[in-house]
Amino acid sequence: MQWESARLFLTADGEKDKAWGNETIRWHPDLGWLEIKLPAPLAGLANRPHGRYRLSAAVEFAYRGDEVAAQVATGAVRYDISHDPASGRWYIDASWKRTPAPVPCLQQLRRHPVVAVDLNHGHLAMAVVAPDGNVLGTPATIPLDLAGRPASTRDGRLRAAISALITSAGQHGARAIVIENLDFAATRAEGRERAGTRPSLGRRGRAFRRMVTGIPTGKFRGRLGQMASNAGLHVIVVDPAYTSRWAAEHWLGPLREHHPETTGHHAAALVTGRRGLGHRARRRAAGNRTAPEEAARPAPARPGKTRQPRLHKGRPPPHEAPGSHPAPRPAGLTGARQATRQPTTVRGRRLVRTTTC
Numbered sequence: 001m002q003w004e005s006a007r008l009f010l011t012a013d014g015e016k017d018k019a020w021g022n023e024t025i026r027w028h029p030d031l032g033w034l035e036i037k038l039p040a041p042l043a044g045l046a047n048r049p050h051g052r053y054r055l056s057a058a059v060e061f062a063y064r065g066d067e068v069a070a071q072v073a074t075g076a077v078r079y080d081i082s083h084d085p086a087s088g089r090w091y092i093d094a095s096w097k098r099t100p101a102p103v104p105c106l107q108q109l110r111r112h113p114v115v116a117v118d119l120n121h122g123h124l125a126m127a128v129v130a131p132d133g134n135v136l137g138t139p140a141t142i143p144l145d146l147a148g149r150p151a152s153t154r155d156g157r158l159r160a161a162i163s164a165l166i167t168s169a170g171q172h173g174a175r176a177i178v179i180e181n182l183d184f185a186a187t188r189a190e191g192r193e194r195a196g197t198r199p200s201l202g203r204r205g206r207a208f209r210r211m212v213t214g215i216p217t218g219k220f221r222g223r224l225g226q227m228a229s230n231a232g233l234h235v236i237v238v239d240p241a242y243t244s245r246w247a248a249e250h251w252l253g254p255l256r257e258h259h260p261e262t263t264g265h266h267a268a269a270l271v272t273g274r275r276g277l278g279h280r281a282r283r284r285a286a287g288n289r290t291a292p293e294e295a296a297r298p299a300p301a302r303p304g305k306t307r308q309p310r311l312h313k314g315r316p317p318p319h320e321a322p323g324s325h326p327a328p329r330p331a332g333l334t335g336a337r338q339a340t341r342q343p344t345t346v347r348g349r350r351l352v353r354t355t356t357c
Contacts, residue, residue: 005085010036014076014096016230021077027092029069030156032058034092059092066155068094070223073159074166074230098229106278109176109234115169116178116273118243118265121215122147124161125265128172129273136172138259139266146216155223158216162224166231177228178276180240182217238275247271250283 012024020026026035035052043051061068071077071094080093111131118125124142127135142161146154165177228235247267255262255270271281 005083008083010079010081012079014078016076018076021072021075021096022079025079025081026052027059027072027077027079027094029065029072029159030152032060034059061092061094065152066223067226069155070159070226071096071230073163074227101229101232104175104234106236109236110277112176113172113174114176114178114236114273114276115165115172115174116269116276117165118269118272119179119182119215119217119220120265123265124165125263125269126165126168127266127269127273128168128174129178129270129277131277133274133277133279135255135270139255139262139269140168141263141266154216155219158219158223159227162220162227165224166227166233169233170231174233176234176236176276177224178236178238178273179221179224180243180272181237182215182240236276238272240272242281243268243271243275246281250281254283 010025012022014022020028024037027033033054035048035054037050037052038046040051046053048054068077076096078095080095081090082093083090113128113130113136116127116129123144125139126142127139128137130136142164144157144161146157149157169175169177225235244264247270248264251267251270252262252264255267259266275281
């Protein structure tokens with residue numbers, strides 16, 4: 001029995017350019033169906049177009065199924081179907097090989113546009129940033145509703161959002177995706193403890209904890225790294241400090257002049273992209289960069305200004321400084337210069353006269 005079962009197997013190597021990473025065996029990660037392309041003598045048994053047979057039972061990967069689904073969406077997958085005589089069940093194994101690609105330097109990636117992402121609770125704010133630091137096209141919002149969903153549904157929606165980022169990168173010729181180095185581990189560990197201005201109790205505290213737990217920072221970073229690598233893209237991680245503050249102060253107004261539907265999250269994505277390209281987060285008053293023809297021109301001379309001396313109370317004017325000639329006395333005054341009255345205080349204390357008998 002084992003000898004016969006050992007020879008009941010089916011193997012199909014993966015192909016990156018084919019749908020779902022394989023031409024012979026295809027597995028849909030969200031719907032759970034499995035299709036097999038039958039050979040020509042068995043084409044009459046097909047129940048799907050193009051000579052394919054779809055199994056009636058659902059197929060799932062109990063171990064590391066999320067990684068298999070991410071690989072199916074962007075790369076090649078090899079499948080091995082085998083039979084176990086002891087349990088009378090059929091099992092399918094998925095495997096793939098990662099070819100280490102040379103990592104380009106940061107300056108090479110900055111010569112091309114980048115896709116900047118601002119991860120939020122319920123959606124992704126995306127902006128494509130040109131090498132000069134300006135936004136390309138219209139900033140977009142990618143829905144990411146994960147609250148109250150099963151684990152398989154959450155992973156599927158996360159893969160769909162990342163696929164939208166990769167598609168946008170290919171449309172604009174981007175070679176990198178820029179994200180923030182977010183980590184809410186300390187906030188999750190604190191729980192209901194009060195720390196700084198963070199709400200801890202009541203309705204605001206519950207809403208804040210719900211928002212933090214609803215942002216899949218670790219899952220998003222892991223899936224993005226795997227799927228972007230399969231698509232030939234790279235991931236740049238930047239510091240998230242003051243991103244939202246400087247975005248609202250310097251970039252939200254100018255963006256809304258051209259795109260009225262822009263939100264503060266889109267402006268934060270723009271700041272994230274500028275940091276990934278090596279630009280400053282804040283906006284210069286005169287623009288981003290000076291044109292080469294303008295930079296080659298000599299700077300015009302500024303008109304000179306006559307500076308007037310400032311007079312301070314209790315200090316002599318500059319022309320009456322110590323060692324200089326005193327000012328002329330008014331006409332009609334003679335004799336030595338002396339005080340007009342006797343001071344009534346000495347070092348802040350009033351003088352008191354005493355008489356003795």
